[in-house]
Amino acid sequence: xxxxxxxxxxxxxxxxxxxxxxxxxxxxxxxxxxxxxxxxxxxxxxxxxxxxxxxxxxxxxxxxxxxxxxxxxxxxxxxxxxxxxxxxxxxxxxxxxxxxxxxxxxxxxxxxxxxxxxxxxxxxxxxxxxxxxxxxxxxxxxxxxxxxxxxxxxxxxxxxxxxxxxxxxxxxxxxxxxxxxxxxxxxxxxxxxxxxxxxxxxxxxxxxxxxxxxxxxxxxxxxxxxxxxxxxxxxxxxxxxxxxxxxxxxxxxxxxxxxxxxxxxxxxxxxxxxxxxxxxxxxxxxxxxxxxxxxxxxxxxxxxxxxxxxxxxxxxxxxxxxxxxxxxxxxxxxxxxxxxxxxxxxxxxxxxxxxxxxxxx
Amino acid sequence: xxxxxxxxxxxxxxxxxxxxxxxxxxxxxxxxxxxxxxxxxxxxxxxxxxxxxxxxxxxxxxxxxxxxxxxxxxxxxxxxxxxxxxxxxxxxxxxxxxxxxxxxxxxxxxxxxxxxxxxxxxxxxxxxxxxxxxxxxxxxxxxxxxxxxxxxxxxxxxx
Amino acid sequence: xxxxxxxxxxxxxxxxxxxxxxxxxxxxxxxxxxxxxxxxxxxxxxxxxxxxxxxxxxxxxxxxxxxxxxxxxxxxxxxxxxxxxxxxxxxxxxxxxxxxxxxxxxxxxxxxxxxxxxxxxxxxxxxxxxxxxxxxxxxxxx
Numbered sequence: 001x002x003x004x005x006x007x008x009x010x011x012x013x014x015x016x017x018x019x020x021x022x023x024x025x026x027x028x029x030x031x032x033x034x035x036x037x038x039x040x041x042x043x044x045x046x047x048x049x050x051x052x053x054x055x056x057x058x059x060x061x062x063x064x065x066x067x068x069x070x071x072x073x074x075x076x077x078x079x080x081x082x083x084x085x086x087x088x089x090x091x092x093x094x095x096x097x098x099x100x101x102x103x104x105x106x107x108x109x110x111x112x113x114x115x116x117x118x119x120x121x122x123x124x125x126x127x128x129x130x131x132x133x134x135x136x137x138x139x140x141x142x143x144x145x146x147x148x149x150x151x152x153x154x155x156x157x158x159x160x161x162x163x164x165x166x167x168x169x170x171x172x173x174x175x176x177x178x179x180x181x182x183x184x185x186x187x188x189x190x191x192x193x194x195x196x197x198x199x200x201x202x203x204x205x206x207x208x209x210x211x212x213x214x215x216x217x218x219x220x221x222x223x224x225x226x227x228x229x230x231x232x233x234x235x236x237x238x239x240x241x242x243x244x245x246x247x248x249x250x251x252x253x254x255x256x257x258x259x260x261x262x263x264x265x266x267x268x269x270x271x272x273x274x275x276x277x278x279x280x281x282x283x284x285x286x287x288x289x290x291x292x293x294x295x296x297x298x299x300x301x302x303x304x305x306x307x308x309x310x311x312x313x314x315x316x317x318x319x320x321x322x323x324x325x326x327x328x329x330x331x332x333x334x335x336x337x338x339x340x341x342x343x344x345x346x347x348x349x350x351x352x353x354x355x356x357x358x359x360x361x
Numbered sequence: 362x363x364x365x366x367x368x369x370x371x372x373x374x375x376x377x378x379x380x381x382x383x384x385x386x387x388x389x390x391x392x393x394x395x396x397x398x399x400x401x402x403x404x405x406x407x408x409x410x411x412x413x414x415x416x417x418x419x420x421x422x423x424x425x426x427x428x429x430x431x432x433x434x435x436x437x438x439x440x441x442x443x444x445x446x447x448x449x450x451x452x453x454x455x456x457x458x459x460x461x462x463x464x465x466x467x468x469x470x471x472x473x474x475x476x477x478x479x480x481x482x483x484x485x486x487x488x489x490x491x492x493x494x495x496x497x498x499x500x501x502x503x504x505x506x507x508x509x510x511x512x513x514x515x516x517x518x519x520x
Numbered sequence: 521x522x523x524x525x526x527x528x529x530x531x532x533x534x535x536x537x538x539x540x541x542x543x544x545x546x547x548x549x550x551x552x553x554x555x556x557x558x559x560x561x562x563x564x565x566x567x568x569x570x571x572x573x574x575x576x577x578x579x580x581x582x583x584x585x586x587x588x589x590x591x592x593x594x595x596x597x598x599x600x601x602x603x604x605x606x607x608x609x610x611x612x613x614x615x616x617x618x619x620x621x622x623x624x625x626x627x628x629x630x631x632x633x634x635x636x637x638x639x640x641x642x643x644x645x646x647x648x649x650x651x652x653x654x655x656x657x658x659x660x661x662x
Contacts, residue, residue, distance in 0.1 A: 010585055012564065017534045017542065018582065038462035038581045040536040043469060043617035049479060050489040050614050062611055065540025065636055109543060112550075128550035135547075146540040146636045211381040211434035224380070229410035295405065297382075297412065306383045306405065316490035319387040328382075331434035357539045360462070464617055465580030478616065 093274035106301035155283025214303020324358035375431035384438035398472025527559025531569035537576025540636030541603035596656035
């Protein structure tokens, strides 16, 4: 049979970001895929050579504009561990709330892009209209729509008043109602089912052997969620990881649909439980330079992220490393692409929720 | 490194149902004992909420066996440390042959490349880290006493 | 009215941005900002495009891609550099793999500042791009 090589990317209508997969085809069927990344490789990790640890957080936030808040938070958590800083309670709760708002933002963004990839532009528009609500909340509370810069080593930079928090909750409830309608379209529309059901099936065994994380693993029946570890106040929140068992593209959509509602519930609990009042302490700024190392794990919208920070007692860190969820999900993506039809490749790539700037740093 | 014990430990993680979380390398600058610098390589695994890692100190040129027989997803990390750090990983299941990142400057994260950059910065008067790091145990020996990772109850292990 | 006399089609390419500007470019297309009401359409095909929106800075790897895409666009064409990274390298100017702003590789007509650039300023940049396009067209006709 004749083999054809089709380069997918770096510039492709479904990809907002550049990645290249050389797809090796036999007729319409993909038999192999070779990834090439590096189009967005900035060498950000090596900027620790020239950027002091106090400022590096602002660089780390710009690993990715979608999970910007969580990247900043992970960096600060790592240095707080190394420098033994206790973060004030209210700051911890605010971080948790912002982290969950980020998750809603990211999932709505992805649901839109996913809808666009299977040709449902109307749904794309609806998802992004709802996302603007979330960005509004971000802008009101942090000052930025996509890059927030509210995390500091030792706490957060801004407080959100109790009245503002109550208003956020009202907005999220409204959003939740609107979202239910959109979610039902994803779940029931026959044309969506036609494109996604049974496409790109990842078995639980393969999910483990390809080391998948996040919604990708949860859609294949693995109940992995870093938040279950209980760190960063998640032990005070009542929640269950969202797990689907089908392992196909629709299951990955379903996980994210349910996680949006879950996150709204988590934010509701958090606002309920956090210490109230004006003028509560927000940060404990550490003194001196860090020495030591730390691994930090967080559950980002795309899955588990691992940060490694090594400091040697000077103001420049020795090593900063972020292993982002998309990087961990690439082996699974390659496995899924093998054996599928060429027309399904965009949907499969989209359902891992690729974030290339995270992957390459 | 002891190849047989290392691979046996890796296989234990595999049989135990652990997920590969990270393979990370850190360049250590040259010292009197190691004029070419060295690498501190960590293989980290996650199971439920436990996080453990194996750690090896690698000298440039040392052969590091691929763990892709036990953990197929390791190929991405292994290609990465080979391409960015120049660590000699052998026996990969998927060999991307230096085509993963294709950085303009070859092996940009190696001790010699870092040293060259820092020395150039110093010569040009650009503020940057010192090419001669402060003495003291900040490498593997230090790790055992370092605080536990934040996000999960963990059992950091050093090999 | 010359400014909206034509409906420019836009080609977006992400140089090595953090995604922040990219999602803001996409946000411009969605209901709140909705540039399609001006006839602006985001196309994936360089041969259909009038305005080249580039986010992110130039690294060794994407020089060819950017030049290639620019070369495939029909004349007259306008380049809009969106965000601090596309203008000058931004916060990543100090990273070892970054060469600098987009103007190191292709001529840039409009610079849109911001990290990340706000949708309002991106739309403003595109509108200025339309004016630049109009001028180039006139020059070519004369």
